[in-house]
Amino acid sequence: MTLSPVPGNYFTPRTYIQCQPETGLLKTRHGNRLLAVPEVLLRSIHKALREETGEATPFALYTFGFWWGGAFYDRLKTEIEAYYQRTIPQMNALEFLVMMRQIWETHGFGHLNLDFTHRDLGLIKVQVEASMMQLGTEIGLKPEQTPSYHLEAGFIAAWFSRWAGKGIRACAVDLPKDAATLMANPPQFANFLVGLGPKIEQTEMWVKQGLSSAEIIEKFAVTDA
Amino acid sequence: MITLLETLLERSDGAYIEPQDLDQVDQTLQSWGDRRITYQLIQEKEEKIVDETLRRFQTENEVLLRSAPETVLKKCKGDLISVLRNCATAMLLQDEELLKDRFLYWMQNIMRALKNQKYNNEVYRIIQEVIQAELPAPYAQLMLPYLQVTHQYLSE
Numbered sequence: 001m002t003l004s005p006v007p008g009n010y011f012t013p014r015t016y017i018q019c020q021p022e023t024g025l026l027k028t029r030h031g032n033r034l035l036a037v038p039e040v041l042l043r044s045i046h047k048a049l050r051e052e053t054g055e056a057t058p059f060a061l062y063t064f065g066f067w068w069g070g071a072f073y074d075r076l077k078t079e080i081e082a083y084y085q086r087t088i089p090q091m092n093a094l095e096f097l098v099m100m101r102q103i104w105e106t107h108g109f110g111h112l113n114l115d116f117t118h119r120d121l122g123l124i125k126v127q128v129e130a131s132m133m134q135l136g137t138e139i140g141l142k143p144e145q146t147p148s149y150h151l152e153a154g155f156i157a158a159w160f161s162r163w164a165g166k167g168i169r170a171c172a173v174d175l176p177k178d179a180a181t182l183m184a185n186p187p188q189f190a191n192f193l194v195g196l197g198p199k200i201e202q203t204e205m206w207v208k209q210g211l212s213s214a215e216i217i218e219k220f221a222v223t224d225a
Numbered sequence: 226m227i228t229l230l231e232t233l234l235e236r237s238d239g240a241y242i243e244p245q246d247l248d249q250v251d252q253t254l255q256s257w258g259d260r261r262i263t264y265q266l267i268q269e270k271e272e273k274i275v276d277e278t279l280r281r282f283q284t285e286n287e288v289l290l291r292s293a294p295e296t297v298l299k300k301c302k303g304d305l306i307s308v309l310r311n312c313a314t315a316m317l318l319q320d321e322e323l324l325k326d327r328f329l330y331w332m333q334n335i336m337r338a339l340k341n342q343k344y345n346n347e348v349y350r351i352i353q354e355v356i357q358a359e360l361p362a363p364y365a366q367l368m369l370p371y372l373q374v375t376h377q378y379l380s381e
Contacts, residue, residue: 006307009331014323098334 043136050140065154073162169200173213263364312371349376
């Protein structure tokens with residue numbers, strides 16, 4: 001008796017990541033090569049970028065994250081569609097989001113929480129806990145500066161842009177006040193607002209003025225009404 | 226068994242495997258024949274087990290299902306097949322951790338998002354009874370622990 005297989009949790013770390021100790025290579029179960037990014041490399045990237053690009057570092061990190069996230073989505077799209085025998089738009093949105101959380105965890109990008117409460121305003125709130133992309137973000141900051149998670153923002157923006165087929169941006173919100181606050185009380189989470197380009201550009205300006213995500217959402221609620 | 230063997234390898238690094246650990250492997254292997262038969266039976270009876278579980282779920286839960294979305298039964302059927310196959314493999318390999326890692330944590334996420342726990346609470350209680358009716362007692366007993374843990378995970 002042959003029964004057709006039922007697709008399961010493709011991205012479970014137990015089978016998704018396969019290592020070949022003799023060659024030192026990591027591969028996905030689909031056969032794509034994986035690269036392990038050691039903490040020291042990640043810190044060095046932040047340090048080198050800070051030294052080379054100075055004030056433009058956030059922009060450089062965002063662009064870097066955006067390219068990374070885009071390439072990541074394209075690779076996973078091939079794997080997902082090959083395994084589930086469906087295109088991503090054909091997938092049940094809820095199952096896709098659960099899969100997305102698994103993808104984040106398996107790749108070391110942390111625990112993802114998506115909040116769609118403000119979808120009427122065209123905003124998604126994304127909370128990421130314990131992401132490796134937050135490592136090293138404090139390097140080279142002046143005392144009054146605070147990490148802005150531009151690498152991760154770019155990554156998330158690219159993922160959602162590819163998924164929605166629209167120009168989506170992301171911006172970190174509710175950041176610690178300054179470097180001292182950060183050091184004294186390292187945050188467990190990073191929060192992002194995700195939405196269409198112009199909306200997030202406005203958000204970025206408000207974040208610079210020191211507004212919290214709640215205040216920003218309130219402002220949008222007033223202007224959109 | 227896979228988790229057990231992985232742990233043994235790790236623990237016995239540079240030494241011999243402890244006798245009590247070997248006893249545990251002996252015990253695990255003793256039931257292989259029965260597990261193999263149970264696995265085969267479940268595979269052959271998959272359709273019957275699934276259909277019977279759904280039939281009873283429908284007749285016993287008219288009130289609960291009256292307010293349920295139409296897609297619930299179709300979703301339940303697909304999930305039941307997944308559960309049965311994953312539990313059968315876990316039963317064969319005697320590996321509850323494998324079941325959790327590969328299947329239950331993920332499925333639990335989906336169920337919570339769909340708020341399907343109250344249906345699952347019924348479905349995965351009934352399937353335990355159906356298994357006991359369909360399989361000879363010693364074989365059903367091998368399968369039940371895995372269905373119980375599934376029941377617990379998917380209904381909370």
